[in-house]
Amino acid sequence: MYDIVILGAGGMGRETFEVIQDTFGNDPNYRVKGFLSDVLDILDGFEGYPPLLGTIKDYEVQPNDRFILAIGDVAGRRKIAESILERGGEFINLISNLAKVDKTAQIGRGVIVFPFSHIGANTKIGDFCLINLNAIVGHDSILGNFTEVCTFCVLGGATVTGEECFLAMQTATGPKVKLGNRVIISLGSVTTQDVEDDSFVEGVPGKIFKRRSAL
Numbered sequence: 001m002y003d004i005v006i007l008g009a010g011g012m013g014r015e016t017f018e019v020i021q022d023t024f025g026n027d028p029n030y031r032v033k034g035f036l037s038d039v040l041d042i043l044d045g046f047e048g049y050p051p052l053l054g055t056i057k058d059y060e061v062q063p064n065d066r067f068i069l070a071i072g073d074v075a076g077r078r079k080i081a082e083s084i085l086e087r088g089g090e091f092i093n094l095i096s097n098l099a100k101v102d103k104t105a106q107i108g109r110g111v112i113v114f115p116f117s118h119i120g121a122n123t124k125i126g127d128f129c130l131i132n133l134n135a136i137v138g139h140d141s142i143l144g145n146f147t148e149v150c151t152f153c154v155l156g157g158a159t160v161t162g163e164e165c166f167l168a169m170q171t172a173t174g175p176k177v178k179l180g181n182r183v184i185i186s187l188g189s190v191t192t193q194d195v196e197d198d199s200f201v202e203g204v205p206g207k208i209f210k211r212r213s214a215l
Contacts, residue, residue, distance in 0.1 A: 001028070001029055001030070001031060001064065002029060002030050002031075002064050002065075002066045002092075003030075003031060003032075003033035003062065003064050003065050003066065004020060004024065004030055004031065004032045004033060004066055004067075004068060004092070005033050005034065005035075005036060005053065005059075005065050005066070005067050005068070006020070006032070006034070006035045006036070006050075006067075006068050006070050007035075007036050007056060007067055007068065007069050007070055007071060007080055007081075007084065008035070008036075008037060008069070008070040008071035008072075008080075009035035009036070009037040009039075009042045009043050009049075009052055010037070010039075010042060010071075010072070011072075012070050012071060012072040013035055013037070013070040013071070014046065014049060015070075015114075016068060016070035016094065016112065017032065017035075017049060017050065017070075019094060019096050019112075019114060019115065020032055020068065020094060022096065022097060022098075022115075023094060023095070023096055023097055030066070032050045033050065033053065033065070034050040034051040034052060034053040035049070035050060035051070035052050035053065036052070036053055036054060036055065036056045036059050037052060037055065037056065038055045038056050038057060040052065040055070056080055056083065056084075057083070060087075061084065061087045061088050061089045065089060065090070066090055066091070066092045067084055067089050067090065067091045067092070067110075068091070068092060068094050068110075068112065069081050069091065069110055069112070069128055069130075070112070072130075072148070074146065074147075074148045074164055074165075074166040075164070077128060077130075077146050077148075077164075078128070078145075078146050078164065081110060081128050081146075091109050091110035091128070092109075092110070093107060093109065093110065093111045093112070093113075094111075094112045094113070095107070095111070095112075095113040096113055096114055096115040096116075096117070097115075098115035098116055099113045099114065099115060099116065099117045099118070099119070099131075100117070100118045100119070101113065101118075101119040102119060102120055102121045102122070102123065102139075104121050104122045104123075105119045105120070105121070105122070105123045105124075105125065106123070106124045106125065107119075107125045108125055108126045108127035108128070108129065108145070109127050109128070110127055110128040111125055111127070111128065111129050111130075111131075112129075112130045112131065113131045114131060114132045114133045114135075115133060116133055116134045117131045117132070117133065117134060117135045117136070117137075118135075118136045118137070119131065119137050120136070120137055120138050120139035120140070120141065120157070121139040121140070122139060122140050123137050123138075123139065123140065123141045123142070123143075124141075124142045124143070125137070125143050126142075126143050126144050126145040126146070126147065126163070127145045127146070128145055128146045129143050129145070129146065129147045129148070129149070130147075130148045130149065131149045132148075132149060132150045132151045132153070133151045133152075134151055134152050135149045135150065135151065135152065135153045135154070135155075136153070136154045136155065137149065137155045137159075138154070138155050138156050138157035138158070138159060138175070139157045139158070140157055140158040141155050141156075141157065141158060141159040141160065142159075142160045142161070143161050143165075144161050144162045144163035144164070144165065144181065145163045145164075146163055146164045147161050147162075147163065147164065147165040147166075147167075148165070148166050148167065149167050150166075150167060150168050150169045150171070151169045151170075152169055152170045153167045153168070153169065153170065153171045153172070154171075154172045154173075155167070155172075155173050156172070156173050156174050156175035156176070156177065157175045157176070158175055158176045159173045159175070159176070159177050159178075159179070160176075160177075160178045160179065161178075161179040161183070162179055162180045162181035162182070162183065162197065163181050163182070164181060164182045165179050165181070165182065165183045165184070165185075166183075166184045166185070167185045168184070168185055168186055168187040168188075168189070169187055169188070170187065170188045171185045171186070171187070171188065171189050171190070171191070172189075172190045172191070173185075173190075173191045173192075174190075174191065174192040174193075177191055177192065177193065177194060177195075178194040178195070179191070179194070179195045180195055180196045180197035180198070180199065181197045181198070182197060182198050182211075183195050183196075183197070183198070183199050183200075183201065184199075184200045184201070184211070185201045185206065186200065186201060186202040186203075186206075188204070189201050189202050189203055189204060189206045190203075190204045190205055190206055191205075191206045192205050192206065193206075193208075195208055196208075196210075198210065198211050199211060
């Protein structure tokens with residue numbers, strides 16, 4: 001039996017726990033061991049959840065542990081995943097039974113796909129990507145590692161993203177749009193042109209700004 005350890009116990013972690021129950025609840029090979037969070041009181045006031053096992057930074061990985069990266073902060077996801085990998089931890093995918101994933105899609109490791117999302121034909125989803133509720137990834141799209149696609153986001157066919165991109169709620173890309181690394185598309189914005197690394201897109205149609213952190 002494998003013990004599922006959820007990295008992150010905030011809102012994303014708690015929502016992920018529900019998807020885990022629906023997806024693995026009848027599988028005798030898996031059970032939820034608990035959460036890890038560096039905020040030790042994060043579950044205070046919440047009932048009905050597995051225990052907080054300790055901090056992410058201090059946790060000792062066990063042979064039967066299988067990790068799921070349930071952290072919404074796109075900037076911190078890579079750091080946390082790499083810290084677990086360095087300790088020999090193994091990640092599994094969490095793909096909801098209520099999601100539609102085309103049989104030709106290629107899915108990396110540590111990927112989460114929430115209910116009612118659609119992953120189109122011949123897509124390639126990189127490692128540690130997060131596809132939230134009701135999101136659509138169009139055919140032939142390629143998502144770079146650690147990219148996060150939020151609720152009600154629509155990626156047109158053959159969209160390509162770099163790594164660590166964040167597409168906020170109710171955003172869209174036109175077909176064949178290419179996004180560089182660490183691109184952020186703001187809430188409700190529409191991107192119809194290619195975007196360079198470390199850019200911020202806002203509006204309809206989206207205007208492109210260079211992020212201050214990259215200056």
